[in-house]
Amino acid sequence: MMETDDIDPLAAEYVLGTLDAAARGQVAARRAREPDLDAAIRAWELRLAPLVDLIPVVPPPAGLRDAILTRVSGQSQGGPTNNVVHLEQRLGRWRTLAIAASALAASLAGVVVYREALRTAPATSYVAVLQKDPQSPAFLMTVDIDKKTFTVAPVSAPKPAGKSYELWLVSEKLGPPKSLGLVENAGFTVGPKLASFAQTDIREATYAVSLEPEGGSPTGAPTGPVVYAGKLVQAKP
Amino acid sequence: MLQSVADIQALLVRVAAKDSAAFATLYDATSAKLYGVILRILRRREVADEVLQEVYVKIWERAADFDGGRASPITWMATIARNRAFDEIRKKVPSSIEDSPEALDVASSDPHPLQALELNDELRRLSACLERLEPQRKEIVLLAYLQGASREELSQRFGHPVATIKTWIHRSLAQLKACLTP
Numbered sequence: 001m002m003e004t005d006d007i008d009p010l011a012a013e014y015v016l017g018t019l020d021a022a023a024r025g026q027v028a029a030r031r032a033r034e035p036d037l038d039a040a041i042r043a044w045e046l047r048l049a050p051l052v053d054l055i056p057v058v059p060p061p062a063g064l065r066d067a068i069l070t071r072v073s074g075q076s077q078g079g080p081t082n083n084v085v086h087l088e089q090r091l092g093r094w095r096t097l098a099i100a101a102s103a104l105a106a107s108l109a110g111v112v113v114y115r116e117a118l119r120t121a122p123a124t125s126y127v128a129v130l131q132k133d134p135q136s137p138a139f140l141m142t143v144d145i146d147k148k149t150f151t152v153a154p155v156s157a158p159k160p161a162g163k164s165y166e167l168w169l170v171s172e173k174l175g176p177p178k179s180l181g182l183v184e185n186a187g188f189t190v191g192p193k194l195a196s197f198a199q200t201d202i203r204e205a206t207y208a209v210s211l212e213p214e215g216g217s218p219t220g221a222p223t224g225p226v227v228y229a230g231k232l233v234q235a236k237p
Numbered sequence: 238m239l240q241s242v243a244d245i246q247a248l249l250v251r252v253a254a255k256d257s258a259a260f261a262t263l264y265d266a267t268s269a270k271l272y273g274v275i276l277r278i279l280r281r282r283e284v285a286d287e288v289l290q291e292v293y294v295k296i297w298e299r300a301a302d303f304d305g306g307r308a309s310p311i312t313w314m315a316t317i318a319r320n321r322a323f324d325e326i327r328k329k330v331p332s333s334i335e336d337s338p339e340a341l342d343v344a345s346s347d348p349h350p351l352q353a354l355e356l357n358d359e360l361r362r363l364s365a366c367l368e369r370l371e372p373q374r375k376e377i378v379l380l381a382y383l384q385g386a387s388r389e390e391l392s393q394r395f396g397h398p399v400a401t402i403k404t405w406i407h408r409s410l411a412q413l414k415a416c417l418t419p
Contacts, residue, residue, distance in 0.1 A: 012410040016381045017278070017319065018388050018403075021327040042307065044410075047417055049312040050360035051382050057269035058276050060289055065264060068293045073257050160286045211283050225283050 011040035015048055063161025071158070125235035128207050129155075130228040138228040139183060141167075141207055142235065148194040148202065150180070157185040157228070159211075166212045168222055169197065170229075171205040182216050183209060206231050245310040246303075253300035260297055268293070270311065271318045278322040278385035288325055292318045326385050366416035374409045377402065 013019050014027045031038040124146040130139040138157040143150045152167060159165060165185060168177040178197075183189040194202055210217070211224040245266060251259035271292060276285040295317055303313050367375045373395060380386040380394075388406070392399045 008414070009407045009410065012414070013406060016378065016406065016410065017323045017385055018381045018391075018406055019327070020387070021324075024324065024327055045316050046308060046312065047363070047414065048382055049308070049315065050357070050363045051379070052270075052274060052312070052315045053357060053360050055270075055273045055277055055383060058273040059269045060272040061282075061286060064286055064289060065261075065268070068264060068290050069257065069261055071290065071294055072260055072297045158287060158290050160283060163283075225281065227283065227287075 007034075007037050007040050011037060012044050014041055015044035061161060067158050126203065126232035127235045128230040128232045130207060130209050130230040132228055139165075139209060141230070141232075143194065143202060143232060145199050145202060148192070148197070148199075150191050150194060152183045152189040152191070154183075154185045154187075157209075159185045162214050163224070164212050164214050164216055165209050165227075166216050166222070166224075167191075168208045168210060168226075169194075169202075169205045170208050171201055174201060174205075177208065177222055179217065179220065180207075182212075203232055242309055242311070246305050249300050249303050249310050252297060253303070255297075260293075263296075264293060267311065267314060271314060274315055274318050275322045277383055278319065279326055280385075284325060285322075288321055289318075292321050295321070323385065327387070362417065363413075366413050369416060370409050370412060374405050377405060378409055378413070381406070 010019075010027060014024065019027065027037070027041075031041055124144055126143045126145055128141040128143070129137045130141055130152075131137040137155045140153045140155055141150060142153075157165065165183045167180040167183045167189075169180055170177045174197075180193045181189075181191055197205075206229055208222075208226045208229040210222040210226045212222070213224075217223050245263065248259045248263040248266070252263055268289070272285065272289050275288050275292065276282065279285045279288060292314075296314055299317070303310065307313075308316070367378065370378070377386075377391055377395070380391065386394070388399050388402050391402045395402070397405075
């Protein structure tokens with residue numbers, strides 16, 4: 001057990017927010033098994049909490065309310081209504097587990113979908129999990145390299161109202177990102193738009209999803225933030 | 238907007254029992270506050286929108302953990318929101334195509350918040366202790382806590398090495414703690 005003298009500055013900075021990602025992760029992991037550290041963090045949370053009163057309220061976009069209530073009601077009605085909701089629930093439960101592995105294996109939810117995709121995949125299939133981080137897979141993309149077609153299935157991709165998700169092929173070799181069209185966060189999106197790319201370029205590219213104005217980027221280049229991204233791996237040897 | 242502490246506490250108890258009507262009421266009562274907290278740290282609405290969703294799902298899942306004897310319900314919820322927002326902003330985004338220049342704009346200076354408001358007792362005590370810090374150090378604490386400034390951003394803004402900023406932060410917080418401890 002560490003001395004309080006060592007614990008306290010760490011707890012204080014954790015609550016203040018100035019620790020970097022690695023240190024934050026360590027503290028979060030340690031507090032689960034170090035009651036002293038946990039107590040120090042809680043004490044600092046209370047000490048600084050009055051400052052929250054200084055922050056002006058900002059009403060969130062109206063669409064968020066429904067999105068959140070929908071996510072939660074899927075859990076309260078005692079049973080998932082569809083696969084996506086089901087995966088979202090599992091994702092919520094698994095999010096706290098530390099899982100170290102490759103980008104694909106890192107996400108249990110990703111793996112569930114990934115396995116599902118593998119069952120029916122032809123040998124020329126490639127798969128990418130488009131995600132923000134390993135705990136949050138958003139879309140599963142499968143590509144048939146021979147036919148140069150792709151399918152995008154949503155895993156868990158809450159979409160702000162009035163926005164569209166747009167899929168991009170990003171390759172240093174090819175210059176600016178190439179739009180592959182919009183992808184939906186409900187239902188499958190099937191796209192033939194890879195026909196103009198060489199097989200190696202398709203295989204080596206990064207696939208990114210950006211948040212664009214409704215109907216897609218007005219400029220032909222990504223205008224919004226890239227919210228999810230991933231690279232292809234071969235689905236079968 | 239915000240209901241009384243007792244009301245929100247009662248809502249949380251019902252939410253712990255998976256009462257989705259209570260959850261909707263809780264959302265209506267508190268979302269603008271939490272969104273304000275998150276947006277101020279994350280600065281980008283698209284990111285804040287998603288984080289807010291995750292925060293409320295977490296509140297739904299964890300409402301049973303809320304202990305009214307330890308913290309006020311809003312403090313408890315704001316802590317969840319701040320933790321999630323800081324996890325997000327400290328995380329290095331591996332594959333953004335375009336840089337987001339607006340993301341690092343810590344320098345946008347709000348009017349000094351401490352002078353602007355009617356303060357409740359707790360805040361009055363804390364702010365009295367903050368006022369005892371050197372002005373720059375007080376500002377560092379506020380920029381970090383309220384706006385998510387990292388050590389690096391603070392280093393750039395104040396023109397001191399990161400190590401100095403870190404030392405200042407540690408000293409300021411120790412000083413605050415001593416000042417607040419009866």
